[in-house]
Amino acid sequence: MFGLTEAATVDYSQEQYQLEDYQSGNPRWCTGCGDNAILTSVQRLCRDEQIPPEKAVFVSRIGCSSRFPHYMGTYGFHSLHGRALPIAQGVKLRRPDLKVFVNMGDGDCCSIGTAPFVQENALLVDRQWQRTLRVCSVLTLEAKNVKLLACYVPEDLMWLFRQPIMKAPNRAELLPSFH
Amino acid sequence: MNPTPDTIPAPADADSAGPQVISLTDTVVEIVSDAGEGVQKAGVSFATVSAKMGNGIWTVEIIPADIQPPSRDPAGASGIRIRLGTHDISNMGDKIDLIVAFNEQSLLGRLDVANFDPNCRILLENKWREHPDPGIQKGYIEVVDRLIEEGYQIYEVPLEELCAEHVGNPRLGKNMYVLGMLCWMYSRDMDLARQQITEIFRHKSQKIIDNNIVLLDAGYEWAASNLDFRFDIPAIKTDVDRVVMNGNQAIALGVMASGMEMCAMYPITPATSASHFLAEAFESVGGMVHQAEDEIAACAVAIGASYAGKCAVTITSGPGMSLKTELMGLATMAEIPLVMVNVQRGGPSTGLPTKVEQGDLLASIFSTHGDAPKVVMAVATIEDCFYSILTARKIAETFRIPVIVLSDANLATDQQPFPRPEFSSEWLAPPIDQRPVQEGTMPYDWDERTGLSRRIIPGQPGGTFTVTGLAHTRDGKVAYAPDVNQHSMERRSRKLAALQQTLKAPEVTGEPEGDLLIVGWGSTKGAIDEAVANLQKEGLAVSSVHLRFLQPMASGIGGILRGFKRVMTVEINYADEVDGDLINEDNERYSNLAWLLRARYLIDIRSWATVYGTPLRPSDIAGRARKELESLEVEA
Structure with a gap:
């Protein structure tokens, strides 16, 4: 270490949550599917933030991407088409101590789940959206034809939006459409 | 005012023997008007005062289907029916003995559908007799003549004129004036009546409370010096401390008493007032009312809160229940406790929003695709509305199952007294075991015989698992194997049998x-x-x-x-x-x-x-x- 003796270093690695703590089962997604990349990056995010696995809840709806919570070593709720957001809302409203994440796709954003999506965004705009935009760390990743946008919101509601690149060529165009 | 000797009683003479006192043990009173004239407030107050005096009561709101129906229209009659008795009263009764009407058309609306006792006394606002519109004048006189011909006892009262002596806008004050009149007629305790006014206008200014009390007293005085009859309807004194409320209030209080901490709802007639009541009081006991974007989301929020360890209720009516059915199936499949109150109204579709019906029983039991066992209870009295919620929560949590409590539009707005509930620790469901989960514990560790399994909630170390609405094994993993589905369906079904074994036969x-x-x-x-x-x-x-x-x-x-x-x-x-x-x-x-x-x-x-x-x-x-x-x- 720069300028320090060896005695001054401490190995914390054994006392930290490892990537394996956030893993569960073998994802049954197609080789090369963007979902694999999303899963890995979310697991890394959890590790980097050192979220206790039992304090995190991942809520999803249906479809193959919504198997997501099954592959997380955290609590999870694999629910119904379009209803992930209100279920997550219920969890968070009564258990603010939990870190609540929702993973959802274009169906939840713009089709069967439009109503909750609009409602939740309205809440965010009201309460914290402006602040969130400034402080959120945005991570983008391109895999195949899918663009991942993961907003880490300090109030620990996490959103993962998958959008086909064709529809959302860059983040700048994607974000304002959430208003 | 155009008094006719036949219909206006002579002012009570100081020398006369005073009003005729009629003894009653059971009677039905109605007050009817156009929508928005406040008669329900007057009627509910009259009933509450009576209940506090120890009489049995039962009230029924007469509600037009439209929010603002045309005025002076028989179909738009709005009002309240109060059945009052010496003993406990359990229903709305048969014939009307006395009715106060703010216009003759509302009265006609009741004549069309309700039974009038042949000796029914009718107190009728008579300002229409002098109305500038000759059509209205004529209509009024025709109805009065017809009623006299049919043998009813008509008392024409210049309500608006009398109220104008006391307040600026007499149209808004008539209800409390009538309350005063009724208080004299039925010998009600005026101190209780004044207290009641203070209570119902508690969110208004002192000036409004004072004005209404002035009207109440004036109505009482007018009746005392102008009416030639009075009723004696004694109450049986009991030592039992009683409360009086309507079914929706009882449900709301039941929710609070049960220890539930979340009510997720979307407004729907006739269920909304339960959530409104909760919205006023729930937070003081640590609860929360969440108005979601729609009925479906309301159910989803409730399921989310229950999943997270706080048992939740969602209160709705038939159309809302139809929307929630898919989520009820999820609650059954994922075995998440859920209490759902359905204040039934007329169906199908939007049907009769303000009217009573018991048409949702089969829908409650069988709705949701596939076999989705649910518990269905029905409340029979206002008191049941309170206690059934306590039972519902316990069943929901013990059996990890949705419980539907069926009420209806009749109970929703009717008032009835019942003994003040005394808190007992039995009301509450046992706390959820929050100790760290032992390795190898599974989220659906069904008992082979009863189908019961331990409920593990997020936040418990060692218990991380995913619940799912898909067919799953004991460890919550998605599995479509034939024997897995057959076995898990059996286990979920057996929970109903296990509950059934604990039920008492009805008397x-x-x-x-x-x-x-x-x-x-x-x-x-x-x-x-x-x-x-x-x-x-x-x-x-x-x-x-x-x-x-x-x-x-x-x-x-x-x-x-x-x-x-x-x-x-x-x-x-x-x-x-x-x-x-x-x-x-x-x-x-x-x-x-x-x-x-x-x-x-x-x-x-x-x-x-x-x-x-x-x-x-x-x-x-x-x-x-x-x-x-x-x-x-x-x-x-």
Whole structure:
């Protein structure tokens, strides 16, 4: 270490949550599917933030991407088409101590789940959206034809939006459409 | 004012013997007006004062279907019916003994649909007699003449003119003036009446409270010096401390008393007032009311909160329940406790939003695709509304199952006193075991016999798992293997059987054997009991039984049904009537409860089911029972 003796270093690695703590089962997604990349990056995010696995809840709806919570070593709720957001809302409203994440796709954003999506965004705009935009760390990743946008919101509601690149060529165009 | 000697009583003379005092033990009073004239406030206050004095009461709101119907229209009559008795009252009764009407058209609206006692006293606002519109004048005079001809006792009262002596806008004050008049007529305690006014206007300014008390006192004084009759309706004094409220308030208080911490809802008539009541008080006991973007989301939020360890309730009516069915299936499949209150209204579709119906029983039991066991309970009284929620939560949490509590528009707005509930630790569900989860514990570790399993909630170390609405194994993993699905369906179903083993058989009112048994469920209990008591007094072998658990049903019901030559359900829902022409025994559609009883007990259950949108009258039930007894004799 720069300028320090060896005695001054401490190995914390054994006392930290490892990537394996956030893993569960073998994802049954197609080789090369963007979902694999999303899963890995979310697991890394959890590790980097050192979220206790039992304090995190991942809520999803249906479809193959919504198997997501099954592959997380955290609590999870694999629910119904379009209803992930209100279920997550219920969890968070009564258990603010939990870190609540929702993973959802274009169906939840713009089709069967439009109503909750609009409602939740309205809440965010009201309460914290402006602040969130400034402080959120945005991570983008391109895999195949899918663009991942993961907003880490300090109030620990996490959103993962998958959008086909064709529809959302860059983040700048994607974000304002959430208003 | 144009007094006519026939209809306006002479002011009480100081030398006269004073008003005629009529002794009563049971009477029905109505106040009707155009919508928005506040008569419900007056009626509810009158009933509450009476209940506090120890009288039995039952109120029914008369609500037009439109929010603002045209004024002076028979179909737009808005009002309240109060049945008042020396003893406890359990239903709306039969005939109107006294009615106060703010205009003659609203009165006509009631004449069309309600039974008037031949000696009914009618107090009628008479400003219409002098109305500038000759059409209105004429209409008024015609109705008054007709009523006099029919033998009713009409008292024309210049309500608005009298109120104008005390307040700037007499149209808004008439309700409290009438309350004062009623208080004199029925010898009510004026201190209680003044307290009641202070209570109902608690969110308003002191000036408004004072104005209303002035009107109350003025109405009382006017009645004392102008009316020639007065009623004595004594209360039986009891030491029991009683509370008075409507069914929706009782449900809301039940939610708070049960220890639930979340009510997720979306507004719908006639259920909304329960959530409104909660919104005012729930936070003070650590709860939360969440108004979601729609009925579906409301159910989803409740499921989310329950999943996270805080049992939640969602309160709705029929159309809302239809929307929530898919999520109820999720709650069944993922085994998440959920209490759902359905304050039934007329259906199908948007149907009769403000009217009573019991049409959602089968929908509650069988809705949701696939086999989704749910518990279905029905409340029969206002007191039940309170206690059933406590039971519902305990069942929901113990059995990890959705519990539907069926109330209806009749109970929602009706007021009834009942003994003040005394808190008991039994009210609360046991706390959820929050210790770290042992390795190897599974989220659906079903007991082979009962299907019960330990509920693990997020936040517990060592228990991380995912719940799912897909077919799954004991460890919560998605699995479509045939034996997995068969086995897990059996386990979920067995929970109902396990609950059924704990249910008490319902009590029969009357002899355990006889000619006719009337079976009811829900808000019809009071009317059925009264009808059966009257029939029994006539020496007829009629009994009744009232079911509170509809799914599952307690053991012993079959034995009760078989003790009678004929069994008839009485329900407010639709059933075909066999007419010997198109409708016959091969295509007849049964009422909700008749379907269930026929299927389970293989008995030829008859039913009397109507969808007039009104609560049942004891006399109508008794009439139908007599008809059934006659046909029994003919067959014999």
